[in-house]
Amino acid sequence: MHLKGCAHRGIGANVMSNVANRFCSLTLASMSTHAALTHLLSSNTQWAEKFESANPGFSFQKSASELQRPPVLWIGCSDSRVPESVITNAKPGDIFVHRNIANQVHLDDDSALSALAFAVNSLGVEHVVVVGHSECAGAKACLDAAQNPSVNEDGSITTIPSLPRDAPLNRWLAPLTGFVASLQLSGKPTNEALLVVVEGNIKMQVENLCKTQTMSNAWASKKKVWVHGWLYDLATGRLKDLEVSRGPAS
Ligand code: ZN
Numbered sequence: 001m002h003l004k005g006c007a008h009r010g011i012g013a014n015v016m017s018n019v020a021n022r023f024c025s026l027t028l029a030s031m032s033t034h035a036a037l038t039h040l041l042s043s044n045t046q047w048a049e050k051f052e053s054a055n056p057g058f059s060f061q062k063s064a065s066e067l068q069r070p071p072v073l074w075i076g077c078s079d080s081r082v083p084e085s086v087i088t089n090a091k092p093g094d095i096f097v098h099r100n101i102a103n104q105v106h107l108d109d110d111s112a113l114s115a116l117a118f119a120v121n122s123l124g125v126e127h128v129v130v131v132g133h134s135e136c137a138g139a140k141a142c143l144d145a146a147q148n149p150s151v152n153e154d155g156s157i158t159t160i161p162s163l164p165r166d167a168p169l170n171r172w173l174a175p176l177t178g179f180v181a182s183l184q185l186s187g188k189p190t191n192e193a194l195l196v197v198v199e200g201n202i203k204m205q206v207e208n209l210c211k212t213q214t215m216s217n218a219w220a221s222k223k224k225v226w227v228h229g230w231l232y233d234l235a236t237g238r239l240k241d242l243e244v245s246r247g248p249a250s
Pocket residue numbers: 077078079101102103133135136137138139
């Protein structure tokens with residue numbers, strides 16, 4: 001099978017072309033056997049056909065020919081139940097997005113820091129919003145680890161003991177687990193404790209954002225950009241402003 005739109009077509013070397021075509025064919029063949037993926041592709045086609053007529057002010061052609069100018073950078077959790085554009089009824093071009101497990105802003109995470117720098121310096125977003133959510137599995141894992149700790153020789157806690165201590169997920173959640181352990185939540189019912197963790201995590205990530213070079217530089221130059229913390233409730237579908245916003249000195 002040859003793929004008409006394959007990016008590798010037109011490569012002069014026969015060997016490269018054969019390898020490329022074989023790669024594309026294999027990729028296509030495997031996708032066509034997965035109902036979840038074919039459903040996504042057909043849904044996308046229907047969505048694209050209907051979107052412009054349902055949104056008279058929007059044009060894919062115009063959107064593609066202009067630079068994006070989203071007013072908001074959304075830093076959220078990867079959880080499939082918190083799709084930022086769906087829950088805010090946003091259109092393409094409205095929200096620049098960075099999502100990861102438990103909506104973290106690690107100060108040594110090149111991915112998050114790059115997204116932040118590009119959004120603030122190049123796109124000119126006016127708002128950076130950290131969005132956590134109820135029932136966050138990442139936050140729950142950290143709470144479980146803090147309440148029933150698997151302590152290492154150096155005093156650190158392995159968040160998920162069934163994984164190697166240096167597994168990516170354990171490395172990723174270690175700062176949040178350390179933060180949760182400092183909260184002393186052992187007397188609280190799990191549901192209450194988890195909400196404290198989720199809200200505390202959002203506030204901590206807002207603080208982390210404020211420590212970044214990007215935000216420091218932006219505020220030093222009086223750039224009008226604000227940082228906010230929001231909580232999404234899975235059970236109601238509603239967002240709540242935690243009122244921890246930070247902005248340029250007035
Ligand atoms: Zn989550």
